[in-house]
Amino acid sequence: MSIPSYYHFKKPTRPMAFGGKKEYYNLEVFTRKAQTKPVQVIYKAKNNFSDFNFSDILNRNIANRGYIYPTPIQDQTIPALLSGRDVVGIANTGSGKTGAFLLPLLEKISHNRNIKALIVAPTRELAVQINDEFRLLSRGMAMNSVVCIGGVSMGGQIQDLRRNPNVVIGTPGRLKDLEQQRLINFGKFSVIVLDEVDRMLDMGFIIDVRYLISKLPQDRQSLGFSATMPANIRSLMGQFLTDPVMVSIPTVTGELNINQDVIRTNGRPKADILHELLLKEGFEKVLVFGRTKHGIDRLEKDLIKRGFKVAAIHGNKSQGQRQRALNAFKNNQLKVLLATDIASRGLDIDDVTHVINYELPESYEDYVHRIGRTARAGKSGTALTFI
């Protein structure tokens, strides 16, 4: 993401560096007021769901999911995908991109059960989330899927792969392992989705992703989604896609609905300040970000000692622990979830009231990503940054 120039200090009187790095920011970055009215992005969809001529059962599932109109990315992507084109979508989580690639896929599989699709996501949580959406949207359509992610044993995944699922959803490392052990044959997949390509590259999966691409059949429909499109991603997409339809959805929502402010610690222990905040009215569903796994672990223990119900997600937690923590937070059994940047990527959690940057993020992009976990779906939210 390019940083608008007005975010920079002209003459930094007190340099504020993200993660001790080169970028300097005016405090104004963290102290922007939400618009008084929730921002409505006026977008007139060209299509209704009924225009896509989906089967009745799929239309029913869409209605049961509560989707009334296609989101902009769905509106623009679905017709191209139904006609067989490759698509590159520039869109964030929150745009409805999962539905954009799943709906045409489900329709196609319902007409031809031999179609197999591979969906590659950067994080385990996102893979699980895509699978959840797949299950809801394919209810009663007799289709099956398997999630192939690291951090959990391969046994169950191998068994599920033997059942010849229509859709395989996974993270790059585990998919590569399964392929190298000849437990999955990518040559059989005719629809391939690379989701959140920018995150995959950020997380160092470029070699694995290139490996997966090299094993795919030539004759395929390819879809690539990314929130940003710098040169390296453009080049990867160029190799992966053939004559793609480009769909770009500007991300003007979210950030504008977020009240952003700083909390000056003035030398007081941050845990004490967080403690006070968590007792305040309105702090109902709070996502707290730290930078290191150890820092998050320490804070988790500290908050538990102080009597708060919290859980944490980061790279050293087992996949089971991560998923349980996430589910408890999503289902409002936990009021506070602690997370590192990597573990939280792409998460779609409803009704987060506050995002607290207990420690500064590495970059402005991470900052925007963190605070974007609140104020979703047109709601407002608050982001507080400890400095």
Ligand code: AMP
């Ligand atoms: P995504 O960008 O795929 O992570 O989706 C973001 C959120 O939007 C998810 O909670 C979806 O369930 C929701 N969503 C997706 N499509 C629609 C739609 N057409 N109408 C309303 N909500 C939707």
